[in-house]
Amino acid sequence: MNQNHNMFPYKILPLAVTLVLGGFSGAAAAAGFALIEQSVSGMGNAFAGGAAAVDDASVQFFNPAAITELKGTQFSVAAxxxxxxxxxxxxxxxxxxxGNIPYTTPGAAEDGGVNAVVPNLYFVSDINPQxxxxxxxxxxxxLSTDYSNDWIGRYHGIKSSVETININPVLAFKLNDQLSLGGGISAQYISAELTSAxxxxxxxxxxxxRLGGNPAVSCAPAGLTPGNNATDSYAKxxxxxxxxxxxxxxxxxxxxGTRIGVAYRSSVKQSIEGDATFTRSAAFNAFxxxxxxxxxxxxxxxxxLDLPATLSVSAAHALSTQLELMGDITWTQWNKFKELRVKYGNAAQPDSVTTENWRNTLRYSAGLSYKLDDRMKLRGGVAYDQTPVPDDxxxxxxxxxxxxxxxxxGMTYAASNQLxxxxGYAHLFLKDSHINNTTEASVAQNLQGTYKNNIDLLSAQLNYMF
Known part of the structure; x- marks a missing residue:
């Protein structure tokens, strides 16, 4: 029985790797298009004290030095x-x-939110006692948003998908009973797809x-009139x-009973290359x-694309043997995202440019954990997350x-000393998001309106120590 019991992690680890490396869709839940959903134990506290937590192997994402507080070899897998x-x-x-032509048949306004699953996998083991x-x-x-091909904002965007996978080995050293240091390197894969009408x-x-002709003669008879969805073309x-x-x-x-954590994660520069596919309507193709x-x-x-650096300062303090208070401030360097510029191999095709001018942000969080008994810990937390978007x-x-x-x-339940x-559950209340955006092209479109946004998160994590 002991031999079979010890084989448990080796059986489930390949399944966990498949979960993380398999297909998934990203839906931004932190501000910008960052995903802070890297730990279910952390989410129960709204990620308060993230760089000072010592609950399980997932802490290494928030602070590699904190894994020195973990015992033995263990892994965590979450969705x-x-x-x-x-x-x-x-x-x-x-x-x-x-001349500011309104779209008389603009199509419907709709919900662009896309449900998604975000996975994580973490492993920690001893090299020596320190x-x-x-x-x-x-x-x-x-990031994942998706609208219908005929929706009112189709010239601004239809489908948007950004997916990443980060592989991050780390080492941590316990210098003495008070101070630990850690660090690691990241290899990060990114895949992106953007479509629009x-x-x-x-x-x-x-x-x-521009050539001095009459559009009513050269364009309108073929249905090529501004905003006509029937003759729209598409870009991917x-x-x-x-x-x-x-x-x-x-x-x-x-x-x-008191821990202070400080962690820095560097920017990652991505030079994305791929293919642009254009589907021209029959009338537009003929023209x-x-x-x-x-x-x-x-x-x-x-x-x-420069993905932003982050700097976190966290603290956790045990008010008693049962109750722990924690907090966190995280800074994110979004101001590197000045514009999204797509360049094309076709010299006749001008760059596609979207000016972003994002700003740096701060995220504040506070949380409590209460140890109900030897098996169960209850969690709660609140956070305020600034947007990097500067204006409408x-x-x-x-x-x-x-x-x-x-x-x-959130809640942690210990089924045994090993398992x-x-x-965790979180509800995110977003302020109404007003939009007054104009595309940056030789023929430009303006879209105005108000987004009503909210996000629900439901997460589960398995931790095993052996």
């Missing part, structure tokens, strides 16, 4: 269900290049007017890359072919983000 809602209300759209090795496989960034009619009008941009970074941390215990134009033909694409003009349909407030609950489970 987080993210259920966002992003409903656009009071929407209006117009073409702005040809040194620990850890390995984390996680999803630190993700092309206003074939507005482009036809603009081209004909895809790409992927591997990038590299590092993380550092320290854990300091000034007195019994471009007749004009001898090579616009909107399939080609290669590339884009640079820079808010986009791909990420209609705003400031958010977290309310979290424990965590569950």
């Amino acid at each position: 987080h269900s993210v259920r966002p809602s992003a409903k656009l209300t009071d929407a209006s759209a117009r073409e702005t290049t040809l 040194t620990k090795f850890g390995l984390g496989i996680s999803v630190p960034f993700g 092309i206003d074939s009619g507005a482009i036809c009008y603009a081209q004909v007017l 941009i895809k790409g992927e890359d591997w990038g590299y970074g590092f993380n550092l941390g320290l854990l300091y215990k000034p007195m019994d 471009l072919t007749g004009a001898g134009s090579t616009l909107f033909t399939n080609t290669s694409d590339s884009a640079d 003009e820079h808010r986009t349909v791909r990420l209609p983000d705003n400031n958010r407030t977290w309310f979290s609950l 424990s489970f965590d569950v």
Whole structure:
């Protein structure tokens, strides 16, 4: 029986790796398109005290130094269900290049939120009594929104998908009973897909007017009028890359029952390359072919993206043998995200540019843990998360983000000395997100409205020590 019992982790580890490396969709739950859902025990406290926690192997994502407080060899595997809602209300759209033409049949406004599952896997083991090795496989960034092809904001975006996988080995050293240091390197894979509609009619009008012609004669008879969904064309941009970074941390215990953690995770530069696919409507294809134009033909694409650095300062203090208070402040360097610029291999195709001008953000959280008995620990927490989006003009349909407030609950249950489970739930209240965004192209469209957003998170985690 003991032999079979000890084989348990070796049987489940391959399944856990498959979960993390398999298909998933990312739905941003932290501000911007970061995913803070890296630990279920942490989520129960709204990630308060993240860099000072010592609950299980998942702490290494928030502070590699903290794994020196863990005993023996252990792993944690988790899945987080993210259920966002992003409903656009009071929407209006117009073409702005040809004299602010309103779309008389703009299509419906709708909810672009996409349900997703975010997985994590962490492993920790002893090298010697003072040194620990850890390995984390996680999803630190993700984004998924999806609208119908005929929705009112289709020229701003239809589908947006950003998925990452971060492989992060770490080492931690216990210098003495009070101070531990840790660090690691990250290999991070990113895959992105963006789609949008092309206003074939507005482009036809603009081209004909530029040449001194009459759009009513050259465009309208074929249905090529601004905002006509029946003659819309479509663009799909895809790409992927591997990038590299590092993380550092320290854990300091000034007195019994008190821990202070400081952790830094570096920026990761991604140089994404892939393919751009254009689907031209029959009428638009005939127009471009007749004009001898090579616009909107399939080609290669590339884009640079700097994923932000973070700095966290956390503290945890035991008020009694049962009750622990914790807090955290995390800074995120979003100001590197100045613009999203897609370059094309087709020299005739101009860059696609979206100015972002994001700003750095702070996240504040506080939480409590109460040890009910030797088997069960109850958790609760609140957090306030700032948005990096600077104003209504820079808010986009791909990420209609705003400031958010977290309310979290969680529980840890120890089934045995080796096996424990965590569950957590959080509801995120987002401020109404007003949008007044104009696309940056030779033929531009403006979209206005108000997003009603909220997010529900439900998570489960298994921890095993052997």
